Amino acid sequence: MDRSLNETLDMERMFDDRSLAVGRPAKFLMTLYKPHLGKILLSIFFFLIKSSPAWALPIVTANLINIATHPDEHSMKAVWINLIVMAVVLVQNIPTHSLYIHFASKAIRFVEAGLRSTLVRKLQHLSMAAHGELKSGKLQAKVLRDVEAIEFLSKQMMISVLSAVMNMAVSLIIVYTHSVSVFAFFFMTIPTSVFLISQFRKRIRRTNNEFRKEIEEMSGTVSEMVEMLPVTRAHGLEKVAIDKVDTSLRRLKGRGIRLDMLEAYFSSSNWVTFQLFQLACLGFTSVLAYRGSIPVGDIVLYQGFFNMIMMSVNQLLNVYPMIAKGFESIHSVTEILLNEDTEEYKGKRKPGQIRGEIDFERVSFSYRDSDKHVLRNMSLHVKPGETVAFVGESGAGKSTILNLLIGFYKPTEGQISIDGIPMNELDMLEYRKSLAVVLQNSILFSGSIRDNITYGLPDISEERIWEVVDMANLRDVVEQLPDGLDTLIGEHGGRLSGGQRQRIAIARALIRDPRIIILDEATSALDNISEHKVQQAMRRLIKGRTTFVVAHRLSTIRDADRIVVMKKGQIAESGTYDELLQRRGEFYEMEALQTSAL
Numbered sequence: 027m028d029r030s031l032n033e034t035l036d037m038e039r040m041f042d043d044r045s046l047a048v049g050r051p052a053k054f055l056m057t058l059y060k061p062h063l064g065k066i067l068l069s070i071f072f073f074l075i076k077s078s079p080a081w082a083l084p085i086v087t088a089n090l091i092n093i094a095t096h097p098d099e100h101s102m103k104a105v106w107i108n109l110i111v112m113a114v115v116l117v118q119n120i121p122t123h124s125l126y127i128h129f130a131s132k133a134i135r136f137v138e139a140g141l142r143s144t145l146v147r148k149l150q151h152l153s154m155a156a157h158g159e160l161k162s163g164k165l166q167a168k169v170l171r172d173v174e175a176i177e178f179l180s181k182q183m184m185i186s187v188l189s190a191v192m193n194m195a196v197s198l199i200i201v202y203t204h205s206v207s208v209f210a211f212f213f214m215t216i217p218t219s220v221f222l223i224s225q226f227r228k229r230i231r232r233t234n235n236e237f238r239k240e241i242e243e244m245s246g247t248v249s250e251m252v253e254m255l256p257v258t259r260a261h262g263l264e265k266v267a268i269d270k271v272d273t274s275l276r277r278l279k280g281r282g283i284r285l286d287m288l289e290a291y292f293s294s295s296n297w298v299t300f301q302l303f304q305l306a307c308l309g310f311t312s313v314l315a316y317r318g319s320i321p322v323g324d325i326v327l328y329q330g331f332f333n334m335i336m337m338s339v340n341q342l343l344n345v346y347p348m349i350a351k352g353f354e355s356i357h358s359v360t361e362i363l364l365n366e367d368t369e370e371y372k373g374k375r376k377p378g379q380i381r382g383e384i385d386f387e388r389v390s391f392s393y394r395d396s397d398k399h400v401l402r403n404m405s406l407h408v409k410p411g412e413t414v415a416f417v418g419e420s421g422a423g424k425s426t427i428l429n430l431l432i433g434f435y436k437p438t439e440g441q442i443s444i445d446g447i448p449m450n451e452l453d454m455l456e457y458r459k460s461l462a463v464v465l466q467n468s469i470l471f472s473g474s475i476r477d478n479i480t481y482g483l484p485d486i487s488e489e490r491i492w493e494v495v496d497m498a499n500l501r502d503v504v505e506q507l508p509d510g511l512d513t514l515i516g517e518h519g520g521r522l523s524g525g526q527r528q529r530i531a532i533a534r535a536l537i538r539d540p541r542i543i544i545l546d547e548a549t550s551a552l553d554n555i556s557e558h559k560v561q562q563a564m565r566r567l568i569k570g571r572t573t574f575v576v577a578h579r580l581s582t583i584r585d586a587d588r589i590v591v592m593k594k595g596q597i598a599e600s601g602t603y604d605e606l607l608q609r610r611g612e613f614y615e616m617e618a619l620q621t622s623a624l
């Protein structure tokens with residue numbers, strides 16, 4: 027098996043570990059990176075070597091000054107040794123920096139790909155109810171933005187945080203080995219300066235955030251103005267609209283100037299604090315050198331390392347907001363990864379060749395978090411090959427019946443059986459192979475017409491494709507397009523008419539040669555002529571197959587074996603078209619209403 031896939035599956039297992047509680051981002055990161063420990067250790071190793079020029083430079087500079095201030099007969103030799111060592115340390119940076127990035131990047135990319143893939147798998151397995159709760163927009167944001175933020179967090183951890191922490195640690199060790207008193211000075215002054223600088227930075231960040239909010243509000247006002255343009259123009263309200271934007275602009279301008287001034291003040295305070303502490307370090311080390319406690323050249327060494335520590339602190343403070351954002355994203359990603367609300371049916375019984383006998387046994391259903399009984403105590407026996415049409419007022423529960431049949435939701439009470447096997451025990455993957463579904467809004471994806479028709483079936487012959495194209499009355503549409511079946515249809519079929527989209531969805535159902543067909547208003551968007559042709563094709567298709575249709579126009583279900591009239595989640599009456607008309611009940615009234623409307 028592909029190695030990366032193996033690692034992805036490992037990751038899935040990791041997230042099955044319930045001990046990985048939400049709210050522990052550090053543990054989450056460790057779980058993510060544990061399989062890549064080798065790469066991480068190698069990247070740390072190469073980081074240490076590649077960073078040596080930064081540490082060597084202050085030492086070599088101090089050595090050279092010390093040699094120059096105390097020359098003897100070995101001085102020239104010592105100068106050359108220092109220069110050659112520095113040159114070697116510099117040149118090794120070329121391969122070691124690449125090796126460091128190679129291992130760090132490999133670890134990060136593996137984790138990123140694995141995380142995305144685990145999330146996508148999880149999304150595919152979450153129940154429809156969970157999807158309804160998470161809302162698709164929010165889900166997209168999670169998969170795209172949050173994974174990006176976690177990837178960014180990883181990069182910052184592996185690059186900025188690692189380099190800052192290492193630089194600080196090495197600097198402190200070198201300073202400690204050179205002079206304990208300078209080390210003590212560093213130890214006392216650095217935390218104070220970090221505290222002051224972080225206070226200034228906090229204020230700068232706060233003022234920036236305030237300003238960004240103002241700008242967002244401003245863009246909201248402008249885009250609302252553009253959206254409202256037709257209404258504004260139709261009522262001659264241009265001045266009102268412009269005044270509204272002007273007021274918002276004036277506020278933004280004033281706030282902007284004030285924030286620029288505040289930012290200037292805090293930025294310069296930040297810089298001056300930094301410089302003052304550096305000056306204090308210079309003063310302290312100069313006094314030590316004057317007293318002869320340290321060699322003169324070491325002043326440069328301590329300046330260099332003080333600077334390096336302060337730069338590292340600055341770097342950490344810079345990446346802090348991004349790290350905080352990354353940790354927030356970890357929270358929201360774990361919300362999905364640890365969501366146990368997966369597909370409700372987990373049965374494993376293989377149905378064999380499905381005949382299409384379906385039983386609803388006292389089925390009741392309510393959507394989650396809703397007290398409303400959408401279906402109540404519904405029983406229905408459907409023979410293999412029978413066509414059952416559901417009609418009834420809006421909200422009567424017709425589409426819900428189809429959702430239950432597909433297995434998107436489980437009945438709250440009662441059960442549905444397929445060929446005598448309760449859905450609970452059924453292997454849904456096998457069952458759904460014999461289902462074809464055409465829902466109210468035909469769902470197409472960007473790609474060619476061919477891709478959309480053969481979705482999930484790679485080895486379909488050209489002949490078979492044209493056969494269903496003809497059956498779905500699509501040939502004239504396809505032949506008029508520049509690339510025929512390979513014409514790209516744009517996102518969600520945006521370049522096609524509603525009728526064309528629906529016909530593609532019908533062709534997709536036809537090509538599966540299913541045993542059970544589920545149609546929700548499948549022919550509603552077709553014109554009279556093509557609807558007639560599709561109806562003919564449908565008749566051919568549904569012959570011998572169990573079919574469930576939800577249709578609002580009663581004319582389309584005249585030939586159904588049985589029409590079930592739904593009312594408030596219950597079966598009000600059922601029978602053939604003619605039987606129901608003769609009964610003069612609900613259906614008779616609906617039919618009369620539609621005929622008079624026509």
Ligand SMILES: Nc1ncnc2c1ncn2[C@@H]1O[C@H](COP(=O)(O)OP(=O)(O)OP(=O)(O)O)[C@@H](O)[C@H]1O
Pocket residue numbers: 158393394396400418419420421422423424425426427
């Ligand atoms: N995902 C959902 N969550 C909560 N309630 C829902 C959900 N889907 C549908 N409902 C509610 O369930 C009831 C039945 O809806 P359903 O879509 O099955 O009716 P319908 O008979 O197909 O209506 P229409 O003819 O308008 O499509 C409605 O009151 C609807 O508001």
